[in-house]
Amino acid sequence: MAKISPVSAKYIVHAAINIEGVVDKPDVIGAIFGQTEGLLGADLELRELQRSGRIGRIEVDVDTRSGKTQGEIIIPSSLDKAETSIIGASLEIIQRIGPCNAKIKVASIEDVRVSKRSFVIERAKELLKTLMDSVMPDSQELADEVAYSVRVMEIREYGKDRLPAGPAIDESDEIIVVEGRADVLNLLKHGVKNCIAINGTSVPETIIDLAKKKIVTAFVDGDRGGDLIIKELTNVTEIDYVTKAPDGKEVEEITKKEIHKALRGRIAVEQAKMEIKDTNHKEELKPSPFVKRTIRLSLDEKTRFRRMLDNLIGTRGAYILGDKLNLLGKVPLSEVSATVKNLNNAYAIVMDGTIDNELLSTAERSNITYLIGMNSKIPGNNKVNVLTNRDLA
Numbered sequence: 001m002a003k004i005s006p007v008s009a010k011y012i013v014h015a016a017i018n019i020e021g022v023v024d025k026p027d028v029i030g031a032i033f034g035q036t037e038g039l040l041g042a043d044l045e046l047r048e049l050q051r052s053g054r055i056g057r058i059e060v061d062v063d064t065r066s067g068k069t070q071g072e073i074i075i076p077s078s079l080d081k082a083e084t085s086i087i088g089a090s091l092e093i094i095q096r097i098g099p100c101n102a103k104i105k106v107a108s109i110e111d112v113r114v115s116k117r118s119f120v121i122e123r124a125k126e127l128l129k130t131l132m133d134s135v136m137p138d139s140q141e142l143a144d145e146v147a148y149s150v151r152v153m154e155i156r157e158y159g160k161d162r163l164p165a166g167p168a169i170d171e172s173d174e175i176i177v178v179e180g181r182a183d184v185l186n187l188l189k190h191g192v193k194n195c196i197a198i199n200g201t202s203v204p205e206t207i208i209d210l211a212k213k214k215i216v217t218a219f220v221d222g223d224r225g226g227d228l229i230i231k232e233l234t235n236v237t238e239i240d241y242v243t244k245a246p247d248g249k250e251v252e253e254i255t256k257k258e259i260h261k262a263l264r265g266r267i268a269v270e271q272a273k274m275e276i277k278d279t280n281h282k283e284e285l286k287p288s289p290f291v292k293r294t295i296r297l298s299l300d301e302k303t304r305f306r307r308m309l310d311n312l313i314g315t316r317g318a319y320i321l322g323d324k325l326n327l328l329g330k331v332p333l334s335e336v337s338a339t340v341k342n343l344n345n346a347y348a349i350v351m352d353g354t355i356d357n358e359l360l361s362t363a364e365r366s367n368i369t370y371l372i373g374m375n376s377k378i379p380g381n382n383k384v385n386v387l388t389n390r391d392l393a
Contacts, residue, residue: 021100159206318351
């Protein structure tokens with residue numbers, strides 16, 4: 001007798017059976033085949049359907065108590081809905097099993113595919129939750145992973161000391177010196193490629209040699225350790241500028257905005273040494289206390305000055321402006337004083353450099369209203385309004 005595979009069954013007929021007497025399973029199965037024979041025609045003959053595998057093994061489960069038998073009949077079917085319903089209904093014509101009266105009632109016809117779909121849906125929910133919770137990264141994680149891979153590919157070993165560095169050390173006129181490899185990686189991630197790490201507590205020969213040829217900005221952590229690095233650098237080599245990460249933060253963890261703000265706010269190394277000495281190595285680098293801070297700029301002036309100063313970063317040049325902030329000319333830093341002397345309508349100077357007493361004197365003689373630079377060495381209040389990058393932040 002053929003068996004239908006549970007995988008191929010589409011429907012299952014569930015029928016309840018009540019018998020007024022004691023019978024065995026073979027009696028019930030015999031009654032089903034015997035009393036339905038010839039009832040439904042050749043195409044729906046149970047024996048032929050079972051032989052061809054379209055009806056599965058008929059399961060009977062009975063329990064006898066107090067001289068009466070009750071149980072369940074289960075018939076798996078791969079027939080269509082209508083044919084399966086006919087097979088189910090045919091069971092209910094059985095009135096006797098063996099010598100006993102019997103009553104069969106079809107309780108339900110189960111669509112196996114619905115059950116399977118329900119299982120698939122519930123299981124899919126569980127799998128999706130697991131995937132979202134522990135496997136599948138969100139878009140930010142994907143972006144971070146890609147960015148990390150890119151910056152790891154860009155990092156290189158530079159010089160005889162094999163220092164971690166970005167790819168633009170040789171081609172850049174300016175370099176940024178940081179403490180370690182993680183700092184270099186973070187700067188690379190945010191597009192700063194002219195960075196190189198000391199990679200230890202002592203300054204390597206490679207850094208000393210680079211400082212002789214390039215403009216060097218030391219970019220250190222916002223803690224006392226950063227001050228110690230600055231002190232070490234200034235003792236053994238010539239650096240030009242200093243900047244720090246925000247208070248309590250490390251260069252390796254700060255954001256792109258914080259990186260660019262710190263680089264825009266770098267100060268001359270002389271000022272840095274003075275401030276470290278004055279604060280006994282306990283406070284982060286601060287703006288010079290001698291710069292005039294009572295200047296009131298309009299929002300438009302402040303925005304335009306800041307944009308000009310940002311555009312000048314790394315150029316070692318200066319903009320000469322008229323009283324409507326119109327551009328009169330752009331000149332190298334070395335030619336600023338001579339250019340201003342030959343102009344009688346200059347209103348402001350915006351420069352990528354440090355404002356010193358010589359330039360201040362020239363500006364006062366030429367009735368310049370604003371001197372704007374990256375840093376300033378000017379003590380006290382002056383006739384000319386002196387602003388630095390920090391005043392425009």
